[in-house]
Each structure stands twice: as C-alpha cells, then as structure tokens.
Amino acid sequence: MEPQDSTGFQEDLLASLPRLRRFALALTGHPLEADELVQITCERAIAKAAEWDQEQPLLPWLYTMARTLLAVEHRKAARRGAVPANEVVALLSHMGGEEATRAAQLIAPVLGLPDAMASVVLLVSVEGHSYAEAAEILGIPQSTVMSRMAAARAKLRAQWEGLE
Amino acid sequence: MTLQDRISAWLDGALPPEEAARLEAEAAADPTLAAKMQAAQEREEALSKAFDTLLEAPLPPGIMAVVSGSTQPGTRNEEASPTVAGAMAQEGPAAPAPEVTEAAPYPAHPGEAAFASNPPGGTAPRGEMPPDFAATNTNGRAFTPALIAAVLALLVVGAGGGALFTRGFLANEELADGHATRGWMEEIADYHRVYARQTAHLVEVPASETPHIEAWLGRETGVPLNVPDLSALGFTFQGARLLVAGGRPVAQLLYTDAEGGVMALCGLALEGGEPLPGFTAQSFGDDLEMVRWNPPGAAWVTVGKPDMALDAVARAAADNV
Numbered sequence: 001m002e003p004q005d006s007t008g009f010q011e012d013l014l015a016s017l018p019r020l021r022r023f024a025l026a027l028t029g030h031p032l033e034a035d036e037l038v039q040i041t042c043e044r045a046i047a048k049a050a051e052w053d054q055e056q057p058l059l060p061w062l063y064t065m066a067r068t069l070l071a072v073e074h075r076k077a078a079r080r081g082a083v084p085a086n087e088v089v090a091l092l093s094h095m096g097g098e099e100a101t102r103a104a105q106l107i108a109p110v111l112g113l114p115d116a117m118a119s120v121v122l123l124v125s126v127e128g129h130s131y132a133e134a135a136e137i138l139g140i141p142q143s144t145v146m147s148r149m150a151a152a153r154a155k156l157r158a159q160w161e162g163l164e
Numbered sequence: 165m166t167l168q169d170r171i172s173a174w175l176d177g178a179l180p181p182e183e184a185a186r187l188e189a190e191a192a193a194d195p196t197l198a199a200k201m202q203a204a205q206e207r208e209e210a211l212s213k214a215f216d217t218l219l220e221a222p223l224p225p226g227i228m229a230v231v232s233g234s235t236q237p238g239t240r241n242e243e244a245s246p247t248v249a250g251a252m253a254q255e256g257p258a259a260p261a262p263e264v265t266e267a268a269p270y271p272a273h274p275g276e277a278a279f280a281s282n283p284p285g286g287t288a289p290r291g292e293m294p295p296d297f298a299a300t301n302t303n304g305r306a307f308t309p310a311l312i313a314a315v316l317a318l319l320v321v322g323a324g325g326g327a328l329f330t331r332g333f334l335a336n337e338e339l340a341d342g343h344a345t346r347g348w349m350e351e352i353a354d355y356h357r358v359y360a361r362q363t364a365h366l367v368e369v370p371a372s373e374t375p376h377i378e379a380w381l382g383r384e385t386g387v388p389l390n391v392p393d394l395s396a397l398g399f400t401f402q403g404a405r406l407l408v409a410g411g412r413p414v415a416q417l418l419y420t421d422a423e424g425g426v427m428a429l430c431g432l433a434l435e436g437g438e439p440l441p442g443f444t445a446q447s448f449g450d451d452l453e454m455v456r457w458n459p460p461g462a463a464w465v466t467v468g469k470p471d472m473a474l475d476a477v478a479r480a481a482a483d484n485v
Contacts, residue, residue, distance in 0.1 A: 015361070092217055106214035121211075125176070133423070153172050
C-alpha cells in the first residue's frame with residue numbers, strides 16, 4: 001500500500017463527517033453537544049493523524065476517539081432524558097416537513113434511551129457492525145452489547161406501539 | 165435467553181447458525197412468532213432509514229473549516245495544527261479540546277482487525293485538494309454531503325480518470341465492438357475502488373426495490389437477471405447501480421459482508437462470443453480480485469477483496485443470477 005499523505009487523510013476525514021456526526025448524536029443525545037464533540041474529535045484526529053494505522057478503516061478510529069473524548073469530559077453524567085422530537089426535526093431541515101417529522105419520531109426515542117443504548121443501536125442496528133466491533137468501539141464487553149440491544153429493542157417496541 | 169433476546173440476536177446476525185436455524189424453524193411452524201419476527205425486522209428497516217436521513221443533513225461550516233483547513237500537503241508526519249480560528253469566529257465559542265491522557269483509539273488487534281469496511285487508506289487514486297477549497301468553507305455556507313461527494317469525485321477523477329480511459333483499450337480479448345475485455349474488467353475494478361468507499365451512498369437503487377432493480381438493469385443491459393441471495397455466504401444485498409464499462413451498460417449489484425466490506429456482482433451483454441466454460445480468477449493490484457464466468461450472451465464477474473471467497477460467490481451467483 002502506498003504511504004498515506006495528508007490529503008488522503010483529509011479526504012477520508014471529510015468523507016467520514018456525516019457518519020461521525022450521527023454517531024456523536026447517538027453518543028451525546030443532543031444536536032449541539034454532538035456538533036461540539038465532532039469538532040473536538042476532528043481537531044484531535046488531525047493532531048493525531050500520524051497515529052492512525054492506515055491498515056484500519058478510519059471510522060472506527062474516529063468513533064473510539066469521540067467516545068473517549070466524551071468520557072473525559074464527563075458529559076455522560078449530565079445526560080438528560082428523552083430528546084424532544086422537534087430538536088431532531090431541526091436537524092432534518094433538508095427534508096420535507098412530513099418526512100422529517102416521521103424520521104424524527106423514530107430517532108428521538110432512540111436518543112432518549114438510557115445507559116448509552118443509543119450508540120449501541122446505531123452501531124449494530126443501523127450501521128450493521130457486529131457485536132465484537134461495537135464492543136471494541138465502545139470499550140464494553142460483547143455480552144453488554146448484546147444485552148443492551150435486547151433491552152433497547154424492548155423499550156423502543158413499547159414506545160413505538162404507543163405511537164401507532 | 166428469552167424469546168425476545170433470541171429474536172434480537174437473530175436480527176443482528178449474532179446467533180450461532182444452528183440456533184438461528186432453530187428459531188427460523190420455530191417461526192415456520194408458528195405464525196404468531198413469524199409475524200413477531202417480521203414486525204421486528206420491519207422496525208429495524210424503518211429505524212435505519214430514519215437514521216440514514218441524518219447523513220444527508222448539511223454540516224455546520226465550523227466543522228468543515230476544522231477539517232478542510234487542517235493540513236498542508238506533506239505534513240502528515242508532523243503535528244498538524246488545526247485551524248480552528250476560522251471556525252471559532254463563525255460558530256461562537258466551542259469546547260476546547262481536552263487533554264486525553266490515553267486516547268488510544270482503536271487499539272490494534274492484528275488477529276481480529278475486523279473492520280473491513282473498505283480501508284480508507286486507500287487504493288483509490290488520490291489527487292491534490294483544489295487550492296481554493298479551504299477558502300470556500302469559511303464563507304458561512306453549509307456543506308451538504310452532496311457537495312462533499314462532488315469534491316471527492318473531483319479528486320478521484322483528477323487522478324484516476326486518465327488511467328481509466330487508457331486502460332480501456334489495452335489489448336486482450338475483444339468485445340464485439342472492439343473494446344478489450346481486459347479493458348472493461350479494469351474499468352469495473354476502478355469503479356469498485358471508488359464505490360466501495362462510498363459507504364453513505366453505496367447504491368443508486370436500494371435493495372428494498374429489488375423487483376425494480378431486476379427489471380431496470382435487465383432492460384438496460386440486455387442481460388436478464390435475478391438478484392441472487394448470497395446470505396448463506398455471508399453477503400447482504402444492498403442495492404444496485406448502472407455503470408458503463410467497455411462502452412457497454414453494466415449491471416452492478418452491491419453486497420456487503422458482516423464487516424461492511426463491499427463485494428459487487430457485475431454483468432454485461434457479450435454477444436457473439438462462445439460461452440466459456442468454468443470460472444476464471446484474476447487479480448487487479450493487491451487489493452482486488454475478480455472471478456469471471458460467461459453464460460451464453462453475457463459476462464459476469466464478482467469483484468471484491470482477495471479474501472472474500474469470490475470463487476464460491478461466483479458459483480453460487482451463477483446458479484441464481
């Protein structure tokens with residue numbers, strides 16, 4: 001493999017932004033905090049670019065970095081409960097009103113899940129990572145990924161049945 | 165495990181094969197259970213779709229400024245200094261980067277380096293960032309993913325476009341209209357290197373529209389096709405694109421494996437040639453391999469990384485496509 005230059009890293013980082021931002025939203029549960037986290041993660045990633053193992057895809061590296069930075073900030077402790085769906089709708093301003101509302105109604109309950117379940121749901125259910133990959137990104141045991149997925153689905157099912 | 169736990173693990177493809185088979189057998193005999201599993205699957209799809217809408221959201225200019233103004237060519241091994249000043253100016257105060265004592269993101273586990281989703285490091289050709297690019301992101305305009313995609317496409321075309329055209333005419337076996345087959349396979353390899361990186365925009369038409377894909381690509385390419393189910397080999401159908409290679413329309417069916425690695429099945433019409441027996445493998449650089457077979461009137465290849473058991477994929481696909 002050819003040596004990676006800075007333009008390559010920059011390109012990959014650029015291409016990773018939409019997913020990194022979505023992951024940050026799942027981690028923090030709040031749009032503004034998510035954007036702050038993306039920003040500091042990008043700054044950190046740029047500063048640490050030389051440490052990135054180019055044999056590995058960039059996204060999991062970024063995800064782990066974001067998760068670590070958030071833990072350092074101890075913001076998790078300050079996590080609030082459910083995010084109002086209208087805050088999520090504001091993120092979806094590029095879509096039609098009805099479509100955005102519908103998507104937000106599905107997203108908001110996930111963001112409001114307790115015990116960092118949202119990031120597990122995003123990685124496994126939405127992005128299709130295996131339990132092993134999600135466990136590595138989140139720094140938790142695989143068995144925890146599995147039990148959080150089951151618990152998250154039970155909670156979401158109850159909420160969605162309430163919606164219908 | 166409760167039934168709900170089993171269904172949950174089953175949805176995630178995390179049940180051992182024999183347990184998955186047992187659950188599916190139970191569902192076959194129990195319509196209530198089958199309905200439950202189907203409803204759960206539908207919720208999964210709805211959720212993924214909803215979350216995918218977030219990927220299309222415009223990115224705040226402050227974030228774009230951090231990234232696109234970040235490095236000078238050739239400074240990869242130095243400590244690059246993030247250019248946050250511009251971002252701060254427009255975005256208001258942002259959290260200072262905290263000192264991370266041990267970030268150690270993504271520690272290397274050589275044995276299970278399983279995040280195979282197309283190493284961003286890269287086999288795709290690289291180009292120089294357009295010189296005025298860094299300037300455009302400080303004017304307060306929101307960056308849409310489409311704009312990012314356009315920038316990336318420019319970079320790729322700049323470096324790789326020429327190669328793509330010249331390779332098209334390398335002599336080897338010829339299609340009826342004079343295009344070399346080595347050429348169309350090279351072009352498909354080039355496409356694969358580009359598209360396998362577009363995880364957010366992997367396909368043009370998603371797997372949920374399989375009947376449409378079959379009718380549309382069959383009509384455009386002149387090769388009647390079915391989308392083969394390759395789940396037994398660990399590949400999930402994601403959707404399709406229409407490509408042009410060797411001057412011909414090519415159906416590209418895209419699959420991902422459990423690790424997110426992208427595998428494509430590409431077919432095009434090939435008139436006049438004798439159907440070739442068997443399957444032939446060919447390497448394209450260190451990173452790609454193809455296995456080709458020629459049913460009457462067509463040519464098919466599976467494209468992917470050399471460790472993807474493409475020969476087995478090709479044989480399974482040839483029976484069903």
